[in-house]
Amino acid sequence: MTVQLDAPAERASSPGGPRQRHLPGEEGLWVFIMGDLLMFGVFFGVLVVSRAKDVAVFAEAQAHLHVELGLLNTVLLLTGSWFVARGMQALKARSPRRTRWFVAALATAVAFASVKVLEYSLLISDGQTPADNDFFMYYFVFTGIHLAHLVIGAVFLTVLVTIARRPQLTVGRFRLAECGAVYWHMVDMLWLVLFPLLYVVR
Amino acid sequence: MSRIDLLFGALVGATVLTWLVGVESSASHTVAGVAVLAIGFIKLRLVGIHFMELGNAPVVLRSIFEAYAAVAFLVLTILYIGV
Numbered sequence: 001m002t003v004q005l006d007a008p009a010e011r012a013s014s015p016g017g018p019r020q021r022h023l024p025g026e027e028g029l030w031v032f033i034m035g036d037l038l039m040f041g042v043f044f045g046v047l048v049v050s051r052a053k054d055v056a057v058f059a060e061a062q063a064h065l066h067v068e069l070g071l072l073n074t075v076l077l078l079t080g081s082w083f084v085a086r087g088m089q090a091l092k093a094r095s096p097r098r099t100r101w102f103v104a105a106l107a108t109a110v111a112f113a114s115v116k117v118l119e120y121s122l123l124i125s126d127g128q129t130p131a132d133n134d135f136f137m138y139y140f141v142f143t144g145i146h147l148a149h150l151v152i153g154a155v156f157l158t159v160l161v162t163i164a165r166r167p168q169l170t171v172g173r174f175r176l177a178e179c180g181a182v183y184w185h186m187v188d189m190l191w192l193v194l195f196p197l198l199y200v201v202r
Numbered sequence: 203m204s205r206i207d208l209l210f211g212a213l214v215g216a217t218v219l220t221w222l223v224g225v226e227s228s229a230s231h232t233v234a235g236v237a238v239l240a241i242g243f244i245k246l247r248l249v250g251i252h253f254m255e256l257g258n259a260p261v262v263l264r265s266i267f268e269a270y271a272a273v274a275f276l277v278l279t280i281l282y283i284g285v
Contacts, residue, residue, distance in 0.1 A: 021261070022255070023259055023263065024254065041274045044278055045278060048281040052282075067221075071221055081249060082213075085252075086204075086207075181254075182254055185254045188249055189249050195220075201224065201235040202224075
């Protein structure tokens, strides 16, 4: 069965009609997403509380981070999210350019991971390891967990590329594409708070 | 230029603002820290509402997300300033 591609968007904006709400992806995915957001919420709290207990050690350790690389990665993830949002619009519209948006998003994922590996190697070669102090323990663990999320997100983006390349878009494939897009945006959202907490807040 | 494009521009602008407020400014660490956290959560909310399309999601889901963003920001701010 081929999906009515633009039906949700059309219903949502139909003049005079009641606003039709639409759940992107699957219910089960949203349970996972909310659980993940809660888990990272705890991570954020642990960071702030630990910093308060040892402000001087955290400030000294934080000075070793490469803020410009963290900033670059933030822009890369935002760009990736933008590409995915544009890709979903193009997918619904069956635009011939739909695949390239997801390929471009996949490139931002690879770029983010490359910058992160560079950052880890710079820190470790500079003598900063998770065993040094609480700050670097949290830094490596939390950014490592986020990086694992990004790798899963990259797999989803590969699925999105595959779906976009298919001539037919079924309801099932469209829903899977929505799941991939939602997951990718969650990876972006988590970094949007992790970045300031680790790199900027003093 | 679509709404999504404008939002992307605003998000990148907010990221630059994070840098200016948190790294370059001479504001007190506490004021800058709270401002940077606020910018981070505003960005998180914008990504959720517009990119994730939660703005058009069922009210319950959108409300849970809005509550998460507000409560997480509030709790982190209280923990940060040590009230």
